[in-house]
Amino acid sequence: MLKKLKFYTIGLIPGLLIVFFVLNQKGASCSxxxxxxxxxxxxxxxxxxxxxxxxxxxxxxxxxxxxxxxxxxxxxxxxxxxxxxxxxxxxxxxxxxxxxxxxxxxxxxxxxxxxxxxxxxxx
Missing domain, CATH: 3.30.2310 (YaeB-like fold)
Incomplete structure (x- = not known):
């Protein structure tokens, strides 16, 4: 179980950072x-x-x-x-x-x- 959680966070954190920077550069906003x-x-x-x-x-x-x-x-x-x-x-x-x-x-x-x-x- 700990191994699965480790792989999940290894993929989640870089994915969130990439999405954040891509959307931030485009000036997208969620209303x-x-x-x-x-x-x-x-x-x-x-x-x-x-x-x-x-x-x-x-x-x-x-x-x-x-x-x-x-x-x-x-x-x-x-x-x-x-x-x-x-x-x-x-x-x-x-x-x-x-x-x-x-x-x-x-x-x-x-x-x-x-x-x-x-x-x-x-x-």
């Missing part, structure tokens, strides 16, 4: 949790902004790049207050940051685009 899947899918869409949202971005001095790279990527979807089953475009409420939220963003995610409707600063 199994609902929050991660919604955010990853949102980032693949074309963004459109309501006039109110544009004004709030200007007032808060938030660039589109910062919105994508930080706020959306590091935010969390509040599924209790979202309408994820709405047709034809699910509506989501994103809070940023995950702990001690300071912003709420409402947006709808359609097949071709994500339309951001409101940006609200908390506190």
């Amino acid at each position: 199994y949790f609902p929050n991660d899947r919604v955010i990853a899918e949102t980032l693949t869409k074309d963004f459109s902004y309501s006039e109110n949202f544009k004004k709030e971005m200007e007032t808060s001095k938030i660039s589109e790049q910062f919105l994508k790279d930080s706020i959306i990527s590091k935010g969390e979807i509040d599924f209790d207050r979202s309408k994820a089953q709405a047709e034809p475009c699910p509506q989501y409420l994103l809070i940023y940051p995950k702990k001690n939220p300071r912003m709420e963003i409402n947006y709808s995610k359609c097949k071709e685009k994500a339309e951001f409707t409101s940006l609200k600063k908390l506190k």
